[in-house]
Amino acid sequence: MAAPSPVSPLAPKHTPSLPTVAGVRFAAFAAGIRYKVRSDLMVAVLEPGTTVGGVLTRSLTASAPVLKCRENLKGGSGRVLVVNAGNANTFTGRQGAADAEATCITAAKVFGCAPSEVFVSSTGTIGVPLPVDKILDALPAMKDGLAADAWMQATRAIMTTDTFPKLATRTAQIDGVSVTINGFCKGSGMIAPDMGTMLAYVFTDAALPAAVVQTLIAAGADKSFNCMTVDSDTSTSDTLLMFATGKAKHAAIGSANDAKLSDFRDALDSLLIELAQLTAKDGEGATKFIEIKVTGAEHNAAAKRIALSIANSPLVKTAVAGEDANWGRIVMAVGKAGERADRDKLQIAFGGVIITRDGGPVPGYDETPVVAHMKGQEIRIDVDVGIGTGEATVWSCDLTHGYIDINGSYRT
Amino acid sequence: MAAPSPVSPLAPKHTPSLPTVAGVRFAAFAAGIRYKVRSDLMVAVLEPGTTVGGVLTRSLTASAPVLKCRENLKGGSGRVLVVNAGNANTFTGRQGAADAEATCITAAKVFGCAPSEVFVSSTGTIGVPLPVDKILDALPAMKDGLAADAWMQATRAIMTTDTFPKLATRTAQIDGVSVTINGFCKGSGMIAPDMGTMLAYVFTDAALPAAVVQTLIAAGADKSFNCMTVDSDTSTSDTLLMFATGKAKHAAIGSANDAKLSDFRDALDSLLIELAQLTAKDGEGATKFIEIKVTGAEHNAAAKRIALSIANSPLVKTAVAGEDANWGRIVMAVGKAGERADRDKLQIAFGGVIITRDGGPVPGYDETPVVAHMKGQEIRIDVDVGIGTGEATVWSCDLTHGYIDINGSYRT
Numbered sequence: 001m002a003a004p005s006p007v008s009p010l011a012p013k014h015t016p017s018l019p020t021v022a023g024v025r026f027a028a029f030a031a032g033i034r035y036k037v038r039s040d041l042m043v044a045v046l047e048p049g050t051t052v053g054g055v056l057t058r059s060l061t062a063s064a065p066v067l068k069c070r071e072n073l074k075g076g077s078g079r080v081l082v083v084n085a086g087n088a089n090t091f092t093g094r095q096g097a098a099d100a101e102a103t104c105i106t107a108a109k110v111f112g113c114a115p116s117e118v119f120v121s122s123t124g125t126i127g128v129p130l131p132v133d134k135i136l137d138a139l140p141a142m143k144d145g146l147a148a149d150a151w152m153q154a155t156r157a158i159m160t161t162d163t164f165p166k167l168a169t170r171t172a173q174i175d176g177v178s179v180t181i182n183g184f185c186k187g188s189g190m191i192a193p194d195m196g197t198m199l200a201y202v203f204t205d206a207a208l209p210a211a212v213v214q215t216l217i218a219a220g221a222d223k224s225f226n227c228m229t230v231d232s233d234t235s236t237s238d239t240l241l242m243f244a245t246g247k248a249k250h251a252a253i254g255s256a257n258d259a260k261l262s263d264f265r266d267a268l269d270s271l272l273i274e275l276a277q278l279t280a281k282d283g284e285g286a287t288k289f290i291e292i293k294v295t296g297a298e299h300n301a302a303a304k305r306i307a308l309s310i311a312n313s314p315l316v317k318t319a320v321a322g323e324d325a326n327w328g329r330i331v332m333a334v335g336k337a338g339e340r341a342d343r344d345k346l347q348i349a350f351g352g353v354i355i356t357r358d359g360g361p362v363p364g365y366d367e368t369p370v371v372a373h374m375k376g377q378e379i380r381i382d383v384d385v386g387i388g389t390g391e392a393t394v395w396s397c398d399l400t401h402g403y404i405d406i407n408g409s410y411r412t
Numbered sequence: 413m414a415a416p417s418p419v420s421p422l423a424p425k426h427t428p429s430l431p432t433v434a435g436v437r438f439a440a441f442a443a444g445i446r447y448k449v450r451s452d453l454m455v456a457v458l459e460p461g462t463t464v465g466g467v468l469t470r471s472l473t474a475s476a477p478v479l480k481c482r483e484n485l486k487g488g489s490g491r492v493l494v495v496n497a498g499n500a501n502t503f504t505g506r507q508g509a510a511d512a513e514a515t516c517i518t519a520a521k522v523f524g525c526a527p528s529e530v531f532v533s534s535t536g537t538i539g540v541p542l543p544v545d546k547i548l549d550a551l552p553a554m555k556d557g558l559a560a561d562a563w564m565q566a567t568r569a570i571m572t573t574d575t576f577p578k579l580a581t582r583t584a585q586i587d588g589v590s591v592t593i594n595g596f597c598k599g600s601g602m603i604a605p606d607m608g609t610m611l612a613y614v615f616t617d618a619a620l621p622a623a624v625v626q627t628l629i630a631a632g633a634d635k636s637f638n639c640m641t642v643d644s645d646t647s648t649s650d651t652l653l654m655f656a657t658g659k660a661k662h663a664a665i666g667s668a669n670d671a672k673l674s675d676f677r678d679a680l681d682s683l684l685i686e687l688a689q690l691t692a693k694d695g696e697g698a699t700k701f702i703e704i705k706v707t708g709a710e711h712n713a714a715a716k717r718i719a720l721s722i723a724n725s726p727l728v729k730t731a732v733a734g735e736d737a738n739w740g741r742i743v744m745a746v747g748k749a750g751e752r753a754d755r756d757k758l759q760i761a762f763g764g765v766i767i768t769r770d771g772g773p774v775p776g777y778d779e780t781p782v783v784a785h786m787k788g789q790e791i792r793i794d795v796d797v798g799i800g801t802g803e804a805t806v807w808s809c810d811l812t813h814g815y816i817d818i819n820g821s822y823r824t
Contacts, residue, residue, distance in 0.1 A: 328500075
């Protein structure tokens with residue numbers, strides 16, 4: 001394995017300190033699954049009455065834990081979350097499924113719930129049998145170490161090639177009652193939409209029926225993780241779960257469309273977008289964060305396809321790494337997206353400076369602010385394709401030597 | 413612009429010397445379009461009676477020359493081909509279209525044909541106005557320099573980031589008469605199917621109606637250039653044209669299904685595959701050629717989608733660069749292709765050694781030959797997805813620091 005990477009230059013200056021969420025406690029443990037000198041196992045324990053919803057990878061070679069989560073989400077009740085780093089328990093055959101099942105059964109016994117209320121995730125190397133005994137043996141000891149304020153420890157325990165922990169917090173009002181939404185995630189490569197990315201967990205003390213949690217988290221994923229790409233590769237383990245403990249004393253919520261949820265929905269979406277952006281900023285080898293906004297497309301889905309075509313283009317991503325406002329490659333990426341675009345109306349701006357208009361470069365545009373913008377860490381690309389009113393915004397990062405270093409030597 | 417790259421380590425040891433094709437002559441010229449010390453303009457002149465067919469990029473932001481070729485292909489008669497390197501005449505607005513038109517008109521006058529019988533291609537930087545006068549001024553001088561044996565000069569004049577010239581030749585029998593098929597191409601980045609790639613030209617002395625040429629070249633492209641990918645990016649200029657001068661004295665051919673064409677079709681397909689493989693071997697920064705064969709898919713199109721998902725995965729390509737038989741990333745790429753696959757039947761082999769079977773790694777497989785294979789220059793990956801009988805083979809190359817070097821500094 002490669003030497004630990006230095007922290008991404010795009011890491012935030014400050015990592016937020018998360019408040020507690022009533023009904024949620026964590027423990028982290030160095031189980032020696034793959035890493036030797038750090039925690040690699042995390043447990044979250046939720047009090048009775050906690051509802052859960054989630055979005056899982058659409059990969060057709062999904063991991064055993066993903067299949068188990070899909071099964072247990074049907075019950076809508078979440079009491080325990082067990083996540084390990086270092087081993088993905090993916091493509092591990094029937095043994096892999098048995099290992100996920102064994103984790104659920106043991107965790108249920110240790111923490112006092114039904115196996116169907118236990119959710120499991122594994123992240124790391126594919127195809128290596130999970131050393132499940134290390135997990136099962138650790139759970140009783142972890143029960144004694146549960147703490148309501150161990151957000152950072154939990155986040156660090158699930159990191160793999162991440163160079164910094166990714167946490168976010170919001171407060172929202174439901175019917176005049178303040179509730180908290182905390183979230184954290186891991187992931188820096190093998191990241192692309194459908195579904196979004198990596199492992200991400202959200203916890204709130206709001207009291208929401210499982211169906212409402214499911215609707216809110218699915219809608220939020222479409223506006224956040226599904227708008228973010230590092231390398232166009234879709235993980236076999238992508239998992240986003242939201243747990244609602246119901247400890248907050250607000251009025252009952254019947255549906256996700258309830259007007260009382262308006263502020264909560266905005267706060268949740270904003271939190272998910274922050275986590276998705278943090279993930280792009282920790283893209284393997286990333287030195288520049290890229291925000292791409294496409295307008296004027298036939299419809300919103302077309303705009304998103306065009307935006308992702310740009311965001312996933314190796315030629316665009318290497319140009320940004322080279323601080324080159326290479327709008328010709330944007331034209332190429334728009335053209336290959338397969339969505340309607342009017343070449344003679346296409347407008348492209350870097351850092352807010354319009355460089356092309358009416359099918360060609362803007363004569364004599366001022367390159368100075370563009371050059372300065374490209375030297376920065378946050379690159380903004382705006383594209384109007386001149387057809388309709390569809391729009392979308394996606395986030396990505398540049399493609400650098402660091403990506404090759406990390407991924408050309410991961411297993412060796 | 414980056415310093416000239418050294419020759420790809422995957423370049424063939426010997427470049428073939430192409431025989432003449434009756435009715436075809438070439439001239440190359442240093443027009444100073446972008447490069448200063450080399451030829452960057454090529455003309456092919458075809459004798460009267462030459463038919464033409466072709467396949468052009470499906471990009472919706474196609475270049476002006478592509479649109480002009482699409483228009484002139486309708487006539488089916490090809491008398492002149494004018495290709496410049498260094499400037500793509502793409503996204504150059506109405507002036508770009510006028511420049512392509514002016515080239516056709518002037519070439520028609522100089523070489524004595526109709527403007528609709530002139531085909532034009534431009535390759536290089538996008539969005540810079542074509543210095544068309546340099547081309548128009550050069551054409552009369554080039555007329556005096558036409559030669560039937562200038563295949564290498566013609567090929568070299570259209571290279572951009574290519575590190576070696578790509579030429580191939582075949583002979584075939586039509587009804588007992590021997591005919592020649594020669595081809596050459598350029599391209600090493602912004603290469604992916606639909607349609608295949610780069611600029612490629614094929615010349616034969618066979619006597620074929622334009623409709624037959626069109627059918628043969630389109631079918632051949634699907635088996636060759638459309639099975640090859642370097643970086644998943646589709647060029648705005650991709651062009652494949654075949655000219656048939658009709659100088660060979662074989663029996664008349666009425667349709668592309670004529671049994672007399674069987675040997676010709678095989679030879680043409682083989683030539684196109686050789687050119688496509690040469691292009692993958694000159695992939696920007698490539699150090700390893702990758703052949704991926706997918707079997708057991710639901711149908712052939714599904715197999716091709718799965719194969720291209722593997723071939724385009726940055727994680728697979730960086731693993732190959734790192735000489736790592738990382739089959740976990742193959743599992744991931746199969747899963748994200750969106751085609752049916754049976755995780756518990758999936759079989760993956762590197763260099764002919766089966767590493768996974770029945771949903772997991774083969775216990776105790778011999779790593780030694782796999783390690784040796786990964787150190788070689790030609791990597792073979794076989795995947796059986798265990799569903800049906802669909803199969804496909806595609807070609808690609810690894811993703812290295814060289815790709816980043818070339819594309820992070822192309823314009824600067």
